[in-house]
Amino acid sequence: MRRNGWPEMLFHGLFVIFILAPIVAVFVVSFTDKGYLSVPTDGPSLRWFRAILDYPGFIDAFWMSLYLGLASATLATLLAIPAASAIARYRFPGRGMISAFFMSPLMIPHIVLGVSFLKFFSDIGISGTFFGIMLAHVVLITPYALRLVLSSITGLPRDAEQAAATLGAPPFTVFRRVTLPLILPGIVGGWMLAFITSFDEVTMSIFVASPETMTLPVRMYHHIAQTIDPLIASISTVLIVMTLIMMIILDRLYGLDRLLVGKG
Amino acid sequence: MAEGGSPGSRPYWLSAPGLVLFATLLGVPLFTTLMLSFYSFDYATGGIQTDFTPANYLEIFQDSYFHLIFGRTFGVALLVTLICALIGAPEAYILARMRNPWKSLFLLVILGPLLISVIVRTLGWALLLGSKGAISEGLQMLGIISDPISLMFTTTGMVIALVHVLVPFMVLSVWASLQKLDLQTEDAALTLGASRFTVLRRVVLPQIMPGILSGSLIVFALTASAFATPSIIGGRRLKVVATTAYDEYLSTLNWPLGAAIAVVLLVANVIAITSYNRMVERRYAKIFE
Numbered sequence: 001m002r003r004n005g006w007p008e009m010l011f012h013g014l015f016v017i018f019i020l021a022p023i024v025a026v027f028v029v030s031f032t033d034k035g036y037l038s039v040p041t042d043g044p045s046l047r048w049f050r051a052i053l054d055y056p057g058f059i060d061a062f063w064m065s066l067y068l069g070l071a072s073a074t075l076a077t078l079l080a081i082p083a084a085s086a087i088a089r090y091r092f093p094g095r096g097m098i099s100a101f102f103m104s105p106l107m108i109p110h111i112v113l114g115v116s117f118l119k120f121f122s123d124i125g126i127s128g129t130f131f132g133i134m135l136a137h138v139v140l141i142t143p144y145a146l147r148l149v150l151s152s153i154t155g156l157p158r159d160a161e162q163a164a165a166t167l168g169a170p171p172f173t174v175f176r177r178v179t180l181p182l183i184l185p186g187i188v189g190g191w192m193l194a195f196i197t198s199f200d201e202v203t204m205s206i207f208v209a210s211p212e213t214m215t216l217p218v219r220m221y222h223h224i225a226q227t228i229d230p231l232i233a234s235i236s237t238v239l240i241v242m243t244l245i246m247m248i249i250l251d252r253l254y255g256l257d258r259l260l261v262g263k264g
Numbered sequence: 265m266a267e268g269g270s271p272g273s274r275p276y277w278l279s280a281p282g283l284v285l286f287a288t289l290l291g292v293p294l295f296t297t298l299m300l301s302f303y304s305f306d307y308a309t310g311g312i313q314t315d316f317t318p319a320n321y322l323e324i325f326q327d328s329y330f331h332l333i334f335g336r337t338f339g340v341a342l343l344v345t346l347i348c349a350l351i352g353a354p355e356a357y358i359l360a361r362m363r364n365p366w367k368s369l370f371l372l373v374i375l376g377p378l379l380i381s382v383i384v385r386t387l388g389w390a391l392l393l394g395s396k397g398a399i400s401e402g403l404q405m406l407g408i409i410s411d412p413i414s415l416m417f418t419t420t421g422m423v424i425a426l427v428h429v430l431v432p433f434m435v436l437s438v439w440a441s442l443q444k445l446d447l448q449t450e451d452a453a454l455t456l457g458a459s460r461f462t463v464l465r466r467v468v469l470p471q472i473m474p475g476i477l478s479g480s481l482i483v484f485a486l487t488a489s490a491f492a493t494p495s496i497i498g499g500r501r502l503k504v505v506a507t508t509a510y511d512e513y514l515s516t517l518n519w520p521l522g523a524a525i526a527v528v529l530l531v532a533n534v535i536a537i538t539s540y541n542r543m544v545e546r547r548y549a550k551i552f553e
Contacts, residue, residue, distance in 0.1 A: 008358045012370070015355045019374055022388020022428060025398060029391055037391065079282040086275035098279055101286060109489030109533055111506040112297075112526045115513055119300055119523070120293035139289045142282065200381045203491040203506070207513065220383045224496055228390055236384040243380050247372065256375050260436055 023240060030233035037230060048234035058235055061219040065199050068130070068215060072137035073145070073195035077187060079138070080145040085179075088153040103143045113140065114207030121208060128210025136208050137198045144197055145190035148259070152186025153179075189254045196246070301523035312520060320524035330508075334528075337504040340419065340494075341487040344426045348483045351427075352434030353476050357468065359435070360442040371439070378432045386493045389425040390416065393497065422497045426487055433486070434479040441475025477544050484540075485533055505529050 004012070032038050033045035052058060086092075087099045105113065117136045121127040160182070164174045180187075202217040209218050216239075223232050250259060301320055304313045324330045359370055377385060392398050395414035403409045415421035445468075453463045491506035498504065503511070505525060512522030 004358055004361050008354075008361075011354060012358050015351060016370065016373060018428065019377060019431075021398070022385055022392055022425075023377065023380065024388075025391040026384060026388045037396070079285065082278040083282045086278035090275040092275045095275070098283065102279075102282060104286075105290065107485075107534060107537060108294075109485075109506065109526075109529055111489060111491050111509055112294075112530045115509060115519075115522060115526045116293035116297040117289075118513065119296050119519065120289075123296065135285075135289055139286065142286075196379055200379075202381070202383055206491075206510070217381050217383050220381075220387075221492060221496075224383065224387060224390070228387065232387060233391070236381075236387055239381055239384055244376070247376050247379055250379075251368075251372055256372055257436065257439060260375055260378055260432075 026233050026236045027240065029230060030237040032230050032233075034230070037228065037233070048230040049238070051231055052235055052238070055231070057214075058216070058219060061214050061216040064130075064213060065216040068134060068137060069195045069199040072134050072141060072198045073191050075134070075138045076142040076145045076194045077149070077191045079142055080149045080190060081187065084146055084149040084153050085175075088150055102146050105140055106143050110140070110201070110203035114204040117204065118207040127208070128213055130213055133205065133208050133213055133215075136204060137201065140201065140204060141194035141197045145194040148190035148193060149183065149186050152183040152189075156182055185254065189250075189259050192246075192250060192254075193259055297523045298527055300520055301527045303520040305518040305520050307518075310517060320521045321528070323521065324524055324528055330525075333503055333505055333508050334532075336419075336502070337488055337506075338532075340423060340426065340504065341484050343423055344430060344487045345480050345484045347423070347427050348431045348434040349476050349480055352431045352479065353438045353472065355431075356435045356438035356442060356475075357472070359439065360445075360447070374435050375432050377428075378436075382429055382492050383496075385429055386425055386496045389421070389428065389493075390496055393421045393424070416497060417499045417501045419498075419502060422494055422502060425493050425497045426490060429490075429493055430483045430486055433482045434476070437479030437482065438472050438475040441472050445471045474544070477540075481537060481540050481544075485537055488533060488536070489529060 028039055029037055030048055031040045031044035031046070033040055033042060033047055083098075083102060087095060087102075113136070117132070118127065121129075121132045121136075126132040156179070161174050161178050164178045165171070169177070200217060201215075202221055205215050205218050206221065209215055214222075220232060220235065247256065250256060300312075302316050302318065304315055304317055304319055305311075306313055324334075355374070359367060359374070362370065393415040394400070395412040395416075397414075399415065400409075400412045404412065415424070449467055449471075450463050453467045454460070458466070489506055490504070491510065494502070494504040495507045495510070498507070506529070509522045509525040509529070512518045512525060516522075
């Protein structure tokens, strides 16, 4: 196999700078000591990180996003596990259609989901409630959970399950004691991808959130639409650091490329 | 399968909870929105008339304002897709030829931003693109420009930010197809006397083409329906389809027109995806026959 030469490495260097530039920009600006956007000149200051605590709106929104992500990712995974075992294990009429139906939210622009949920939820009287937003997020993230659970069940040899069944274990025991432990990495990966997708979602959530149930990305969007200040940069830096930690865990656990192939 | 004979009703019971939820929460709202798009809006009372008229669609297809917005949206989407393919595919190829630990490190650096909120990434570009941002200052320092320039609220700025948001999908897609490629075929071609350029064109490119094509599809579909990045970088001045629908819903409160815009976007997206899939399948069916 050929090694990369210097033109390749130059291209690669520019590409990496391009990828990192906006993230570094946010990071640097958040440490400013001034009251406006600027690069910290007299050493880094934590002024704008302390300022976050004075804005309960952002803190509440953070907890909202966290609970929403936990609840909707868990529900989506619980729906995905039986659906994935049906699709992976059986050949039945309508199998292709059912699997396409479960994947269909990936093809629908988030803005279309947002306006549809806005109308539907106000028709049935749950607009702006946590319950409504959670249901909307479950629909949005189920395909991600399903894809990873599906790939782990599909690749599973059936010998161990058959052995357990032959030895007299009832079907649910076989699932709980044999299948489940074997597909656990797929379930965990699917749950995490679903959680991150829910936590970061902004376009659809703008339509279904009320001021009381606003998620963090939605609140940040509204803030940026009004003004861009060091406060929003420091909040973003906190998010970047948290994402970074999660990214390293995910990469160790699962391999980032394998996990993210399911995101497209 | 392994149960032998007919699976009976079991797979349907297993997928039932998800199916019921999807039918109620996807089928019903989308159908309601489709119906809504045929109603009309009374600006005087602010009420929605439940008549049944194609007026909203006629407005979208006849008004030059909407032509501009749809033209801009799909134009930007094509340009972003092209740039992503031109820079993402070579980068994936370079990554694949690196050695560990560099390979895993840079893969993490390039794919990682997919997990960082799109709002945060767009904020970064808003900081860089403004008249006091790094790009303007840098160009002044290099003497390329004399006065500060702002790329905020310009198509150029919007394209740069969107390429950044979406190029990891292209790298990922090409990367996945490179995993199946045997890099030794290159050595074989080189040994047989092919030039490096010929190897790239005749050996590497055909093998990663499926990855480039599926990556292009993802990038195009996501750019055409992008909301947050065009909204923050383009603002009110450079509206795209998604921001126009947003304004109809939440500022003008003309839900029926907003619904019609959303339906047109959805249909255009589905047509683009399915026709592209068919085209790609036909092309590759010929090769693999």
